Amino acid sequence: MNTRDIEKIYREFVLPTYSQASLCLVKGKGSRVWDIHGKEYLDFFPGWAVSGLGHCHPEVIQAIRHQAGKILHIPNNFLNLKQAELAKEISEASFPARVFFCNSGAEATEAAIKFARKYGSESGRYEIITMKQSFHGRTLAAITATGQEKVQKGFEPLPQGFRYAEFNDLDSVKRELTDKTIAVFLEPIQGEGGINVATEEFMAGLRRLTDEKDLLLMLDEVQTGMGRTGKMFGYQHYSIEPDVMTLAKSLGGGVPIGALVVNRKVKKEVLTPGTHAATYGGNPLVAAASLAVFRAIRKGKLLSHTVEMGEYLESRLEDLKKRFPVIRKVKGVGLMRALELEKPGAPYVEGARAKGLLINCTQNQILRIMPAMTVTKQQINKATRILKKVFSEAEGKS
Numbered sequence: 273m274n275t276r277d278i279e280k281i282y283r284e285f286v287l288p289t290y291s292q293a294s295l296c297l298v299k300g301k302g303s304r305v306w307d308i309h310g311k312e313y314l315d316f317f318p319g320w321a322v323s324g325l326g327h328c329h330p331e332v333i334q335a336i337r338h339q340a341g342k343i344l345h346i347p348n349n350f351l352n353l354k355q356a357e358l359a360k361e362i363s364e365a366s367f368p369a370r371v372f373f374c375n376s377g378a379e380a381t382e383a384a385i386k387f388a389r390k391y392g393s394e395s396g397r398y399e400i401i402t403m404k405q406s407f408h409g410r411t412l413a414a415i416t417a418t419g420q421e422k423v424q425k426g427f428e429p430l431p432q433g434f435r436y437a438e439f440n441d442l443d444s445v446k447r448e449l450t451d452k453t454i455a456v457f458l459e460p461i462q463g464e465g466g467i468n469v470a471t472e473e474f475m476a477g478l479r480r481l482t483d484e485k486d487l488l489l490m491l492d493e494v495q496t497g498m499g500r501t502g503k504m505f506g507y508q509h510y511s512i513e514p515d516v517m518t519l520a521k522s523l524g525g526g527v528p529i530g531a532l533v534v535n536r537k538v539k540k541e542v543l544t545p546g547t548h549a550a551t552y553g554g555n556p557l558v559a560a561a562s563l564a565v566f567r568a569i570r571k572g573k574l575l576s577h578t579v580e581m582g583e584y585l586e587s588r589l590e591d592l593k594k595r596f597p598v599i600r601k602v603k604g605v606g607l608m609r610a611l612e613l614e615k616p617g618a619p620y621v622e623g624a625r626a627k628g629l630l631i632n633c634t635q636n637q638i639l640r641i642m643p644a645m646t647v648t649k650q651q652i653n654k655a656t657r658i659l660k661k662v663f664s665e666a667e668g669k670s
């Protein structure tokens with residue numbers, strides 16, 4: 273089989289919901305991946321932020337193998353040892369909390385929305401304020417929470433009860449408040465929206481506002497969670513703690529898992545038996561993998577490594593910016609970085625891929641560069657050398 277054969281099967285048998293590159297990856301190790309023809313790439317957007325530890329981290333692989341030999345799945349009406357351990361682990365890494373497990377980021381968003389609605393049901397409040405340029409997933413409620421019309425178009429009528437505010441603008445949030453508001457839901461750093469980092473002032477203002485009005489402050493940490501920013505969770509860069517937090521992507525180190533993490537200070541018992549469920553949610557296999565992710569971060573001291581590598585990457589990207597006027601801005605925190613360009617980014621992504629580097633473009637002009645937390649200085653040097661060549665060649669052409 274070659275790439276063309278696989279593309280042919282796709283054309284016939286797979287619904288075309290993704291625009292895809294002609295690239296079939298079959299093997300990965302850390303920040304390196306190989307395609308079906310044996311060509312090696314440096315992966316600086318591993319698994320769309322799922323493979324936060326890099327591909328096939330040995331600790332995760334070992335945990336999956338071990339668990340697969342014991343039991344893969346048990347239903348959630350029985351006790352699940354690995355799930356219990358994982359919930360405790362998440363709580364210890366964040367705030368005193370209780371956790372609901374599901375299978376993806378969008379499902380975690382759904383769970384957060386249902387949680388907020390149920391929380392407000394007695395007082396007749398159901399509206400959730402989300403941010404423009406946000407991204408929360410692709411289910412019907414998640415696209416409605418997402419403050420971007422492009423993901424909603426054609427799927428109307430959308431569920432009611434969402435209002436959109438400007439990111440980093442507390443007055444804009446206040447303008448969207450009504451007597452029906454129950455929650456504010458946002459990413460601490462907007463990922464798909466272009467690596468927009470929330471300010472301390474905004475986050476602290478939101479915490480004050482939500483406390484004053486008895487609203488839930490809910491954070492989507494699907495992309496920012498699990499160490500990517502150099503702290504275990506994005507909110508830990510701020511002076512605040514959320515009432516509710518959603519997780520997915522890196523949480524499973526490559527296997528599908530999502531979580532709704534509810535702060536114990538939310539006193540009301542909201543999601544009671546029969547109100548929400550996910551058949552696979554937090555099954556022994558994925559929970560064992562996720563526990564291994566936590567272990568690997570601890571053992572490898574990957575948070576401090578992420579801070580160090582993140583600063584190094586930033587300095588190398590700043591060097592590129594000095595050299596190439598097409599780069600407007602270097603953005604981000606830790607290993608969640610981006611280059612904002614003056615021009616569409618797709619040709620740069622393709623140019624990098626042709627030279628063996630995988631990166632991503634979002635919002636048309638923003639190159640997302642989010643290597644694994646295990647990335648090395650040498651790999652960052654190699655990636656920035658490739659980017660330099662790509663920018664030089666593009667400059668030569670224009």
Ligand SMILES: Cc1ncc(COP(=O)(O)O)c(C=O)c1O
Binds near residue numbers: 381459
């Ligand atoms: C911040 C954020 N929330 C939610 C999601 C949805 O996650 P999933 O694709 O696992 O449903 C994403 C996916 O990119 C995301 O970046």
